[in-house]
Amino acid sequence: MAPRQEIEIGLRRTEAELEAGRRARVLMKGNEAIAEAAIQAGCDAYFGYPITPQAELLEWMARRMPEVGRVFVQAESELGAINMALGAAATGARVMVSSSSPGISLMAEAMSYMAGSGTPMVLVNVMRAGPGLGGIGPSQSDYFQATKGHGHGDYRVPVLAPASIGEAMKLMATAFELAERYRTPVMLVADGILGQAMEPVELRFRTPERQAFDWALTGAAGRPARIVKSLDLDPEVLERRNLALQQKYREIARHETRWEGWQLADAEFAIVAYGTAARVARSAIARAREKGMKVGLFRPITLWPFPERELARMSRQLHGILTVELSSGQMIEDVRLAVEGRCPVAFHGRMGGLVPTPDEVLGALKALRGRVERTRTTTSHDPATEHHPGDASANGTGVRTGARRRGRG
Template sequence: MRMRLMRGNEAVVVGALLAHCEAFFGYPITPANEISEGAAKLFPLAGRTFVQAESEVAAINMVFGASSAGARCLTGSSGPGISLKMEGISYLACAELPAVIADICRVGPGLGNIYPSQGDYNQLVKGGGHGEYRVIVLAPNSAQEMCDFTIRAFDLADRYRTPVFVFTDGCVGQMMEPVHLPDLPPKPEPKPWALIPGAETNSNLVTSIFLEASEMESIILKLQAKYADIARDEVLCETYRTEDAEIVLVGFGIVSRVLRSVVEEARSEGLRVGLLRPQTLFPFPTEQIRELSERARSILVVELNNGQMVEDVRLAVAERCPVEFYGKMGGELPAIDDILARLRALMVEA
């Protein structure tokens, strides 16, 4: 049985090693430390590179360098650290370099606190850094998915030559669950564009500066075409008991697990409630939500923030049904009873 109990953060490191990740560069921050610590312990033993960088900025630029040299690489952080990395992420996106970045989100603007949050949704899903780029954002809700999605992230990053986020909250990062380790994925394809020594690569250039307006525009348009492909082909979401649901709950990450319990409780009261859980936030499951909105009486979005994903849900629903929001901020998870109360009220209103 290839199964072990591990923390979500540890599962990212394990997934990265299985995915042939060659290097980790990071800076300590709670609640993401187990990623750096796990990489420090395991990467050198597996013949991979580990460097504790002097700053978040240096860490993402080490990723930038190592990725330009064709290596699969990983960094991890949390809110404030991700803000610092945004410059480098914008460069990665424009230079079309693959990279995997884990954001174990903590609470609040500023220093905030270290408890679970989803306040980085806009920062990640809408870009965050300067210019016209997107990043793929995967949203695991268990230690198992932290491992599986990290492996998937490396695959997507290489396939689309783009940075990919594994985005979760402090709770999923810190919690331990059994993780079944998958078979080792195949080794990545060689990257002929990479800055690897050799006479045949002398002309290789990795850059994000294009002075001619028309050339720059064609580069930006090329990026947008890539994002359109991603939006068409890479959406992942999970539904639970939505077939006959009058109210559809929408939540990702740890919230989706609370919502699953809510659905069970509500069903035991005879309320027809279902759940849609986006597993990718960019691309967003717009189609799937639109479809449900044609049948549902209303949609209730629950997030650990001030209402960020709800805007994307509203765009998808386009007023076909009411979209309500329930947010929890500060570090506590929403209580099942509070959401149930909200559901009962909605049933009366709807």
């Protein structure tokens, strides 16, 4: 745990000391850094329930929120926590909840209500391996849940995926900003490694400006009463509300898509990965470059909206793409939709709380290159080169060649 006095450097010193403090690098655990960044971003209230591997986030909030005169409540369940958040957020407060995968499933109901009623909130998911109670190891197997699902109905929420603790701290302010600008829940997804690991971070925080909300419930003194709700039994009215929501999502996709490229300028192959998987990918890419393979990294920072146009553009110069995830392959579906068969898309992933090694990823890259070279020499389909996760080798390396029939000839 990072010493508290260091964290407070940014809080109670002179401007010069404050600046020095901001530049100071301290060792912080991911969960605690995320929590402190939320506090510094002006989070008024936090509601939580203990679950591994995010318990330190709750514990940090339990100690720090009362210190700064803000609200902390340990709820009776994740249902309780997110509905407390719903109530507090409906009054215009800056509100956050956090949990890990099984808890997020419970929060799904209220996410849908908040999306439907336009209630801002930030939700952090420190993902663990599933399904069910699964395990407590790091995982990215909630990609579908975060980007396609959770609750019922036609809605989306922006999903931010940091790859380092420092980036997670930066994105907390962004998360509150997006939530309030677009009146929507926003998710920040980390995995057990980002939550549990310690990294040196700069104490640089940002507090998004407060907006005046013309929808917040504050008591109807001197104005007409306000209602924050999602219910509309008139189909025509409800469709109009849905159309407005979809318009909002198009706006978010237009203005808020974030991604990062690394060594892509001359790349013939790219790894698409986010979060911890992207860090493994970087190591693999460095080794591949040493061996003369021109490989770069395409790292989505927003999982929704997915940077599909940017990836589509990139795929025109690539011979092949390797998607690396801590899952059975979920984001790869969005990668394929973006690539539209312009180049082969292969997959490497580990499940159950395991993380791929750079060597495994390098192996998958080589397999992809071999596959591309073979399809370049023949246009005929060779079933012998098809692989599926788990059947290629004992260590779980597999190549999924989604665009194999359309490989460059």
